[in-house]
Amino acid sequence: MQHYNWGIPVALDLFAAGLGAAIFMVAVVADLAGGRKYRRINTAGALIAPWPVLLGVLLLVADLGKPWRFWEMLLKRSHETLGIESLMFKIGSTMSSGTWLLTIFVLGSLLYLVIALLAYPFKWAATLKKVLGVIGLPFALLVTIYTGILISATDNVLWNNWLLPLVFVSSAFVTGIAAIAFTLAVLQVLKPKSKIGSDVPRLEIMNSRLIVIQLLMVIIFILIGIGSPQMRAMIGTAFGLLWWIGIIGLGLVLPFIISFRSGAKSPQISLFISTLILLGGFFLRYAILISGQIHI
Amino acid sequence: MIAEVSMLIDVSKCMGCRGCQVACKQWNQHAGEKTSFTGTYQNPPRLSANTWTLIQFIEPEDYNENPRWLFRKQQCHHCVDAPCEQVCPTGAIKKLENGIVYINQNICTGCKYCVEVCPFDIPQFDRDSGTVRKCWMCLDRVKNGLKPACVTACPTGAVSFGSRIGMLAVARERKNILEKQGFSTRIYGENELGGQHVICLLPEKASIYGLPETPRKPTEKIFWRWLLGVIPGLAILAGIFAYLSKQKSAADTVASNAKSGGE
Numbered sequence: 001m002q003h004y005n006w007g008i009p010v011a012l013d014l015f016a017a018g019l020g021a022a023i024f025m026v027a028v029v030a031d032l033a034g035g036r037k038y039r040r041i042n043t044a045g046a047l048i049a050p051w052p053v054l055l056g057v058l059l060l061v062a063d064l065g066k067p068w069r070f071w072e073m074l075l076k077r078s079h080e081t082l083g084i085e086s087l088m089f090k091i092g093s094t095m096s097s098g099t100w101l102l103t104i105f106v107l108g109s110l111l112y113l114v115i116a117l118l119a120y121p122f123k124w125a126a127t128l129k130k131v132l133g134v135i136g137l138p139f140a141l142l143v144t145i146y147t148g149i150l151i152s153a154t155d156n157v158l159w160n161n162w163l164l165p166l167v168f169v170s171s172a173f174v175t176g177i178a179a180i181a182f183t184l185a186v187l188q189v190l191k192p193k194s195k196i197g198s199d200v201p202r203l204e205i206m207n208s209r210l211i212v213i214q215l216l217m218v219i220i221f222i223l224i225g226i227g228s229p230q231m232r233a234m235i236g237t238a239f240g241l242l243w244w245i246g247i248i249g250l251g252l253v254l255p256f257i258i259s260f261r262s263g264a265k266s267p268q269i270s271l272f273i274s275t276l277i278l279l280g281g282f283f284l285r286y287a288i289l290i291s292g293q294i295h296i
Numbered sequence: 297m298i299a300e301v302s303m304l305i306d307v308s309k310c311m312g313c314r315g316c317q318v319a320c321k322q323w324n325q326h327a328g329e330k331t332s333f334t335g336t337y338q339n340p341p342r343l344s345a346n347t348w349t350l351i352q353f354i355e356p357e358d359y360n361e362n363p364r365w366l367f368r369k370q371q372c373h374h375c376v377d378a379p380c381e382q383v384c385p386t387g388a389i390k391k392l393e394n395g396i397v398y399i400n401q402n403i404c405t406g407c408k409y410c411v412e413v414c415p416f417d418i419p420q421f422d423r424d425s426g427t428v429r430k431c432w433m434c435l436d437r438v439k440n441g442l443k444p445a446c447v448t449a450c451p452t453g454a455v456s457f458g459s460r461i462g463m464l465a466v467a468r469e470r471k472n473i474l475e476k477q478g479f480s481t482r483i484y485g486e487n488e489l490g491g492q493h494v495i496c497l498l499p500e501k502a503s504i505y506g507l508p509e510t511p512r513k514p515t516e517k518i519f520w521r522w523l524l525g526v527i528p529g530l531a532i533l534a535g536i537f538a539y540l541s542k543q544k545s546a547a548d549t550v551a552s553n554a555k556s557g558g559e
Binding site for chain 1: 379382383384385386387388390400402403404405406407408409411412413414415417421422423425426427428512514515517518521522524525526528529530532533535536537539540541543
């Protein structure tokens, strides 16, 4: 098997970072839009948002040539004495800005999780949660964009596509909403008599609108890059089946058909379609990341 | 102020002896690589963490109409506007005052971002050291007033070394001679990516030698790309907010909601 410079760990990070950040944003926006009305969406989102991003960060660190020296990305060292001089931050390096965005997001979303739980018994925490959520929104949005900029600002014919960040941003929202729907649907299945999954159809209907945007982004992305052999490999010879049947068909079109009118008919179907969306979101990154590194 | 140094690779003088390859391996103490015959004298087939320079053996596409065998010494171009240096998140890659771009092996953590941004595919990841490595223009030799190892090994004068101004003057002189002989010659590296510290005199189109005709910095439009992500991102957030705000409470009407739809 061919060895790829950036392989599955990076694909997982691109997926997980966008996923976690979008979960966070949907949770915060639901809180701002409905307060207690959307407490289920908000709490489920707050509970799951940090973990994918944390996992993504750990995978990225593990993928380094020297994982134990990950701190070199946070602290700047002198070339002469090798002593630590200051914090390391380079605005022009997406890897550097991404490192900080991911670090800040993981810490911030963990804090948000604690505050979100405290908001049930304490009123002050509910207000604090809103404030913290609003502060966190720009960071979370930048995390979703970072995943696209990281690979689009490279010397790679397939990735260096100005629409790629938007493909990843829209996919992050679609998968993020699916992850919240998945969590609520699981709880509904476990507790069939509760109302815990009552917001799921609403999330699914909303997500079906976003899936349309996502499909549009993917199509424009393909059209922009169709001149390159890597793009043709991605949608044809190398990943054609995965791309059209898996990512587009099962990952986007089928969930859209099932949910665009009134959401899935049962929590079990909700589990099914949100799983498809999540898998599609991962394989979208995987196909793009690997196809870009095929030598043709 | 230290004068900027440069290497001049006069492709028209190269005869493909690969002495530079051997000298590079020897000075930098790099092990050889096991390779197999692939139908070309180019060997090893590509640069690696232990092969910092390589003679490309090229038979152009129009070989049948115009038979010629071309050689080019492939190595790091030591760009002024070095994309690898700009994206390095640890600061391990540094542009020195004399123009050499080098990777500090003590600081590099092996994130491989430079590998992905270099328009010339130069930096190579080394699994053994866990770092990315590339030509450092024999910085240890240059600091002590010596020429890089490959330059001293070259028997034809295809590779020379000196001040950047001096090397450019030689290149222009040589270009005049070649053009009189009927070769439309390009001084590659004079202005490419802010100017480079390896100047290649190319008597054919750059693309024939596997070089990009107009190398671009992948990071040049990065601000606009961030902005292009932020605006639609905010629009999606606003859409979600608007959608959720106009909904009536679903929590108490779960049964009817699931059947009748949300809108």
